[in-house]
Amino acid sequence: xxxxxxxxxxxxxxxxxxxxxxxxxxxxxxxxxxxxxxxxxxxxxxxxxxxxxxxxxxxxxxxxxxxxxxxxxxxxxxxxxxxxxxxxxxxxxxxxxxxxxxxxxxxxxxxxxxxxxxxxxxxxxxxxxxxxxxxxxxxxxxxxxxxxxxxxxxxxxxxxxxxxxxxxxxxxxxxxxxxxxxxxxxxxxxxxxxxxxxxxxxxxxxxxxxxxxxxxxxxxxxxxxxxxx
Numbered sequence: 001x002x003x004x005x006x007x008x009x010x011x012x013x014x015x016x017x018x019x020x021x022x023x024x025x026x027x028x029x030x031x032x033x034x035x036x037x038x039x040x041x042x043x044x045x046x047x048x049x050x051x052x053x054x055x056x057x058x059x060x061x062x063x064x065x066x067x068x069x070x071x072x073x074x075x076x077x078x079x080x081x082x083x084x085x086x087x088x089x090x091x092x093x094x095x096x097x098x099x100x101x102x103x104x105x106x107x108x109x110x111x112x113x114x115x116x117x118x119x120x121x122x123x124x125x126x127x128x129x130x131x132x133x134x135x136x137x138x139x140x141x142x143x144x145x146x147x148x149x150x151x152x153x154x155x156x157x158x159x160x161x162x163x164x165x166x167x168x169x170x171x172x173x174x175x176x177x178x179x180x181x182x183x184x185x186x187x188x189x190x191x192x193x194x195x196x197x198x199x200x201x202x203x204x205x206x207x208x209x210x211x212x213x214x215x216x217x218x219x220x221x222x223x224x225x226x227x228x229x
Contacts, residue, residue, distance in 0.1 A: 030189045033183065037180065041078065041082050041200070042078060044078065044079060049156055052152050052153070053078070072087075073200020082174075085197075086193055088174050089128045091131055100120070133167060135170075136167040140163040181196050
Protein backbone atom coordinates (compact mmCIF):
# COMPACT_ATOMS: atom_id res chain seq x y z
CA UNK A 1 0.00 0.00 0.00
CA UNK A 2 1.35 3.42 -0.98
CA UNK A 3 2.27 5.77 1.80
CA UNK A 4 0.58 9.15 2.30
CA UNK A 5 3.63 10.92 0.85
CA UNK A 6 3.57 8.75 -2.27
CA UNK A 7 -0.14 9.36 -2.75
CA UNK A 8 0.37 13.11 -2.40
CA UNK A 9 3.21 13.08 -4.93
CA UNK A 10 1.06 11.09 -7.37
CA UNK A 11 -1.78 13.63 -7.10
CA UNK A 12 0.44 16.65 -7.77
CA UNK A 13 0.27 17.72 -11.39
CA UNK A 14 3.63 19.34 -12.04
CA UNK A 15 2.64 19.94 -15.64
CA UNK A 16 -0.05 22.33 -14.45
CA UNK A 17 2.58 24.37 -12.63
CA UNK A 18 4.73 24.50 -15.76
CA UNK A 19 1.79 25.76 -17.82
CA UNK A 20 0.74 28.39 -15.29
CA UNK A 21 2.38 31.20 -17.25
CA UNK A 22 0.12 33.85 -15.73
CA UNK A 23 1.11 32.82 -12.20
CA UNK A 24 4.80 32.84 -13.11
CA UNK A 25 4.47 36.32 -14.59
CA UNK A 26 2.80 37.55 -11.42
CA UNK A 27 5.49 36.02 -9.23
CA UNK A 28 8.30 37.48 -11.34
CA UNK A 29 6.62 40.90 -11.41
CA UNK A 30 6.27 40.88 -7.62
CA UNK A 31 9.90 39.86 -7.11
CA UNK A 32 11.07 42.49 -9.59
CA UNK A 33 9.09 45.21 -7.82
CA UNK A 34 10.56 44.23 -4.44
CA UNK A 35 14.08 44.26 -5.90
CA UNK A 36 13.48 47.80 -7.22
CA UNK A 37 12.24 48.83 -3.78
CA UNK A 38 15.30 47.39 -2.06
CA UNK A 39 17.65 49.09 -4.52
CA UNK A 40 15.91 52.40 -3.85
CA UNK A 41 16.63 52.14 -0.14
CA UNK A 42 20.36 52.47 -1.00
CA UNK A 43 20.02 55.64 -3.12
CA UNK A 44 21.07 58.51 -0.81
CA UNK A 45 19.14 61.74 -0.53
CA UNK A 46 20.89 64.62 -2.38
CA UNK A 47 22.87 66.90 -0.08
CA UNK A 48 23.51 64.30 2.64
CA UNK A 49 26.94 63.27 3.85
CA UNK A 50 26.34 59.53 4.04
CA UNK A 51 29.38 58.81 6.22
CA UNK A 52 28.39 61.38 8.85
CA UNK A 53 24.77 60.18 8.69
CA UNK A 54 25.95 56.63 9.31
CA UNK A 55 28.01 57.77 12.32
CA UNK A 56 25.06 59.68 13.78
CA UNK A 57 22.68 56.79 13.28
CA UNK A 58 25.05 54.25 14.79
CA UNK A 59 25.12 56.35 17.97
CA UNK A 60 21.29 56.32 18.20
CA UNK A 61 20.51 52.90 16.77
CA UNK A 62 18.93 51.56 19.92
CA UNK A 63 16.30 54.32 20.20
CA UNK A 64 13.31 55.45 18.20
CA UNK A 65 15.52 55.99 15.15
CA UNK A 66 16.34 52.29 15.09
CA UNK A 67 12.67 51.36 15.24
CA UNK A 68 11.81 53.74 12.40
CA UNK A 69 14.66 52.32 10.36
CA UNK A 70 13.34 48.76 10.70
CA UNK A 71 9.92 49.76 9.35
CA UNK A 72 11.57 51.74 6.56
CA UNK A 73 13.68 48.78 5.50
CA UNK A 74 16.95 50.52 6.39
CA UNK A 75 16.12 53.52 4.19
CA UNK A 76 15.82 55.86 7.16
CA UNK A 77 19.24 55.06 8.57
CA UNK A 78 20.83 55.47 5.15
CA UNK A 79 18.63 58.55 4.57
CA UNK A 80 17.71 57.35 1.10
CA UNK A 81 15.02 58.58 -1.28
CA UNK A 82 12.61 56.15 0.44
CA UNK A 83 13.39 57.42 3.95
CA UNK A 84 9.75 58.15 4.87
CA UNK A 85 8.71 54.97 3.07
CA UNK A 86 5.04 54.22 2.51
CA UNK A 87 3.91 55.41 5.96
CA UNK A 88 2.19 58.64 4.73
CA UNK A 89 -0.02 56.48 2.50
CA UNK A 90 -0.88 54.18 5.42
CA UNK A 91 -1.80 57.21 7.54
CA UNK A 92 -3.88 58.69 4.72
CA UNK A 93 -5.72 55.38 4.21
CA UNK A 94 -6.55 55.19 7.94
CA UNK A 95 -7.79 58.80 7.95
CA UNK A 96 -9.99 58.17 4.91
CA UNK A 97 -11.36 55.01 6.52
CA UNK A 98 -12.32 57.01 9.59
CA UNK A 99 -13.84 59.74 7.41
CA UNK A 100 -16.20 57.22 5.80
CA UNK A 101 -17.57 56.55 9.30
CA UNK A 102 -18.03 60.16 10.45
CA UNK A 103 -18.75 62.04 7.23
CA UNK A 104 -22.15 61.46 5.55
CA UNK A 105 -20.70 62.56 2.20
CA UNK A 106 -17.83 60.06 2.41
CA UNK A 107 -20.17 57.34 3.64
CA UNK A 108 -22.46 57.93 0.65
CA UNK A 109 -19.45 57.82 -1.64
CA UNK A 110 -18.42 54.48 -0.17
CA UNK A 111 -21.88 53.05 -0.90
CA UNK A 112 -21.63 53.94 -4.60
CA UNK A 113 -19.60 50.80 -5.24
CA UNK A 114 -16.63 50.69 -7.59
CA UNK A 115 -16.89 54.32 -8.70
CA UNK A 116 -17.06 55.50 -5.11
CA UNK A 117 -14.09 53.35 -4.16
CA UNK A 118 -12.02 54.84 -6.98
CA UNK A 119 -12.93 58.35 -5.83
CA UNK A 120 -11.94 57.54 -2.24
CA UNK A 121 -8.63 56.10 -3.48
CA UNK A 122 -8.00 59.33 -5.36
CA UNK A 123 -8.66 61.38 -2.21
CA UNK A 124 -6.28 59.05 -0.36
CA UNK A 125 -3.54 59.81 -2.90
CA UNK A 126 -4.05 63.55 -2.52
CA UNK A 127 -3.91 63.27 1.27
CA UNK A 128 -0.77 61.13 0.95
CA UNK A 129 0.97 63.99 -0.89
CA UNK A 130 -0.02 66.45 1.84
CA UNK A 131 1.12 64.21 4.71
CA UNK A 132 4.34 63.24 2.92
CA UNK A 133 5.15 66.90 2.29
CA UNK A 134 4.80 67.78 5.97
CA UNK A 135 6.82 64.75 7.06
CA UNK A 136 9.53 65.38 4.46
CA UNK A 137 9.88 69.03 5.47
CA UNK A 138 10.08 68.10 9.15
CA UNK A 139 12.70 65.48 8.34
CA UNK A 140 14.73 67.99 6.32
CA UNK A 141 14.72 70.44 9.25
CA UNK A 142 15.64 67.63 11.63
CA UNK A 143 18.55 66.52 9.44
CA UNK A 144 19.96 70.05 9.40
CA UNK A 145 20.10 69.89 13.19
CA UNK A 146 21.71 66.44 13.30
CA UNK A 147 25.36 66.62 14.26
CA UNK A 148 28.04 64.22 15.44
CA UNK A 149 29.86 64.54 18.74
CA UNK A 150 32.43 66.75 17.00
CA UNK A 151 29.74 69.09 15.66
CA UNK A 152 29.76 67.86 12.04
CA UNK A 153 26.40 68.23 10.28
CA UNK A 154 24.83 65.45 8.22
CA UNK A 155 23.72 68.05 5.66
CA UNK A 156 26.46 69.33 3.35
CA UNK A 157 24.84 72.70 2.57
CA UNK A 158 21.86 73.50 4.86
CA UNK A 159 19.31 76.01 3.65
CA UNK A 160 16.28 76.52 1.44
CA UNK A 161 17.68 74.65 -1.56
CA UNK A 162 18.41 71.53 0.50
CA UNK A 163 14.97 71.61 2.10
CA UNK A 164 13.21 72.02 -1.25
CA UNK A 165 15.28 69.24 -2.80
CA UNK A 166 14.68 66.93 0.16
CA UNK A 167 10.92 67.53 0.16
CA UNK A 168 10.58 66.94 -3.59
CA UNK A 169 12.74 63.81 -3.47
CA UNK A 170 11.13 62.27 -0.40
CA UNK A 171 7.57 62.97 -1.55
CA UNK A 172 8.46 61.58 -4.97
CA UNK A 173 9.88 58.46 -3.32
CA UNK A 174 6.70 57.90 -1.30
CA UNK A 175 4.47 58.41 -4.33
CA UNK A 176 6.60 55.99 -6.34
CA UNK A 177 6.28 53.35 -3.61
CA UNK A 178 2.53 53.93 -3.48
CA UNK A 179 2.33 53.43 -7.26
CA UNK A 180 4.60 50.39 -7.07
CA UNK A 181 2.44 48.85 -4.37
CA UNK A 182 -0.70 49.39 -6.45
CA UNK A 183 0.97 47.78 -9.45
CA UNK A 184 1.94 44.72 -7.38
CA UNK A 185 -1.65 44.44 -6.13
CA UNK A 186 -3.01 44.62 -9.68
CA UNK A 187 -0.35 42.65 -11.58
CA UNK A 188 1.48 40.67 -8.92
CA UNK A 189 0.63 38.53 -5.91
CA UNK A 190 -0.99 39.76 -2.71
CA UNK A 191 -1.34 43.28 -1.36
CA UNK A 192 1.53 45.36 -2.73
CA UNK A 193 1.69 47.87 0.14
CA UNK A 194 1.81 45.09 2.74
CA UNK A 195 4.50 43.25 0.79
CA UNK A 196 6.68 46.38 0.62
CA UNK A 197 6.45 46.88 4.38
CA UNK A 198 7.05 43.17 5.02
CA UNK A 199 10.07 43.08 2.69
CA UNK A 200 11.63 46.04 4.48
CA UNK A 201 11.16 44.51 7.93
CA UNK A 202 12.51 41.11 6.85
CA UNK A 203 15.54 42.72 5.18
CA UNK A 204 16.46 44.59 8.36
CA UNK A 205 15.65 41.79 10.81
CA UNK A 206 19.13 40.14 10.74
CA UNK A 207 20.87 43.45 11.42
CA UNK A 208 18.45 44.28 14.24
CA UNK A 209 18.94 40.86 15.82
CA UNK A 210 22.72 41.19 15.54
CA UNK A 211 22.54 44.59 17.25
CA UNK A 212 20.46 43.21 20.13
CA UNK A 213 22.77 40.24 20.65
CA UNK A 214 25.71 42.65 20.69
CA UNK A 215 23.93 44.71 23.36
CA UNK A 216 23.52 41.56 25.43
CA UNK A 217 27.19 40.67 24.94
CA UNK A 218 28.44 44.02 26.21
CA UNK A 219 25.94 44.03 29.08
CA UNK A 220 23.75 46.90 27.85
CA UNK A 221 20.71 44.60 27.60
CA UNK A 222 19.73 41.61 29.68
CA UNK A 223 18.92 38.18 28.23
CA UNK A 224 15.47 38.40 29.85
CA UNK A 225 14.64 41.56 27.90
CA UNK A 226 15.97 40.02 24.68
CA UNK A 227 13.54 37.10 24.93
CA UNK A 228 10.69 39.24 26.25
CA UNK A 229 10.58 37.74 29.70
